[in-house]
Amino acid sequence: MRKSHATAVICFFEGMRKTYLLYGLGLGLLLIVLKLIEYQFLVRMHIFEIYGGLIAVLFMGIGVWAGLKFTRKAPAPIIVQAPPVFDENKIKELGISKRELEVLELITQGLSNQEIADKLFVSLNTVKTHSARLFEKLDVNSRTKAINRAKELGIL
Amino acid sequence: MRKSHATAVICFFEGMRKTYLLYGLGLGLLLIVLKLIEYQFLVRMHIFEIYGGLIAVLFMGIGVWAGLKFTRKAPAPIIVQAPPVFDENKIKELGISKRELEVLELITQGLSNQEIADKLFVSLNTVKTHSARLFEKLDVNSRTKAINRAKELGIL
DNA sequence: TAAAAAATCACCCAAAAGGATGACCGTCCG
DNA sequence: CGGACGGTCATCCTTTTGGGTGATTTTTTA
Numbered sequence: 001m002r003k004s005h006a007t008a009v010i011c012f013f014e015g016m017r018k019t020y021l022l023y024g025l026g027l028g029l030l031l032i033v034l035k036l037i038e039y040q041f042l043v044r045m046h047i048f049e050i051y052g053g054l055i056a057v058l059f060m061g062i063g064v065w066a067g068l069k070f071t072r073k074a075p076a077p078i079i080v081q082a083p084p085v086f087d088e089n090k091i092k093e094l095g096i097s098k099r100e101l102e103v104l105e106l107i108t109q110g111l112s113n114q115e116i117a118d119k120l121f122v123s124l125n126t127v128k129t130h131s132a133r134l135f136e137k138l139d140v141n142s143r144t145k146a147i148n149r150a151k152e153l154g155i156l
Numbered sequence: 157m158r159k160s161h162a163t164a165v166i167c168f169f170e171g172m173r174k175t176y177l178l179y180g181l182g183l184g185l186l187l188i189v190l191k192l193i194e195y196q197f198l199v200r201m202h203i204f205e206i207y208g209g210l211i212a213v214l215f216m217g218i219g220v221w222a223g224l225k226f227t228r229k230a231p232a233p234i235i236v237q238a239p240p241v242f243d244e245n246k247i248k249e250l251g252i253s254k255r256e257l258e259v260l261e262l263i264t265q266g267l268s269n270q271e272i273a274d275k276l277f278v279s280l281n282t283v284k285t286h287s288a289r290l291f292e293k294l295d296v297n298s299r300t301k302a303i304n305r306a307k308e309l310g311i312l
Numbered sequence: 313t314a315a316a317a318a319a320t321c322a323c324c325c326a327a328a329a330g331g332a333t334g335a336c337c338g339t340c341c342g
Numbered sequence: 343c344g345g346a347c348g349g350t351c352a353t354c355c356t357t358t359t360g361g362g363t364g365a366t367t368t369t370t371t372a
Contacts, residue, residue: 144300339349
């Protein structure tokens with residue numbers, strides 16, 4: 001399913017800055033050069049192997065370089081410690097209800113849905129619907145992501 | 157003239173371990189396939205562009221993948237010294253290995269096992285065994301509890 | 313160099329979590 | 343009154359996690 005390497009590669013290239021367009025342009029130029037070579041020498045001489053080999057070597061090199069370059073951990077992780085501002089506005093903004101907030105807090109405490117259900121004296125199904133709506137509002141799809149999201153938003 | 161391809165492949169994979177010969181073989185097969193395509197369809201039809209583009213994309217992808225894969229292998233002892241963020245004592249005390257620690261961190265970042273597997277270039281099963289041992293060592297039974305436990309211990 | 317530890321992957325199974333939908337019941341408000 | 347909203351619960355189904363076991367390979371270490 002989502003196991004493909006392509007996924008990983010795509011992920012790495014997400015969120016790049018404009019400057020990296022230069023690299024794209026570089027590649028484009030490279031292609032043009034290759035084009036010239038192709039039509040002026042290689043193709044006419046029927047040595048596709050060299051042409052293909054060149055491209056292969058070249059782009060593999062580029063791939064290695066680019067892959068390494070863009071995945072090097074950002075030396076400056078910036079200040080991840082976000083403002084711990086307890087923000088009630090965001091809660092309202094996202095339309096999170098009281099009960100949902102309770103569930104969120106218990107989730108961040110590491111409780112399972114069943115444990116939450118026991119603690120709040122409601123059924124497991126109820127907790128599931130609360131958490132489902134919560135995830136929707138927080139725009140996440142798992143409790144671990146919800147935990148981080150809650151911290152991001154300054155909730156809890 | 158498939159030698160030029162082979163040369164590149166050999167150069168790139170020099171100094172690697174035996175098992176990685178498999179990758180070489182894979183590339184070899186790929187080349188053969190390309191060869192067939194070349195002679196049977198593309199060249200005859202004068203669409204070098206597609207052929208070249210294919211090779212470019214393919215090998216760039218391979219380059220990115222290979223570059224990442226094989227550089228992750230190289231453990232950087234330098235990095236280990238850098239972040240004194242971790243509480244090394246407790247980590248050793250609990251017998252948590254390096255890889256397990258990596259998994260733990262990614263878990264705390266809210267990633268699913270599949271996402272972790274993609275990021276570390278290992279299989280889902282491997283991530284599962286890592287996390288299983290991790291949970292055992294942390295004395296928890298879920299990832300959300302592991303997150304809190306990690307914070308308690310001052311890990312991460 | 314031999315033994316131990318770490319890392320990798322696989323298969324099985326059970327439990328938990330997640331997604332979608334529908335329903336019922338209060339309360340509050342226009 | 344009649345919606346709208348929040349809370350409750352349910353069913354069905356899929357995906358993800360967690361737990362257990364076994365195996366191979368690589369790396370570290372004694």
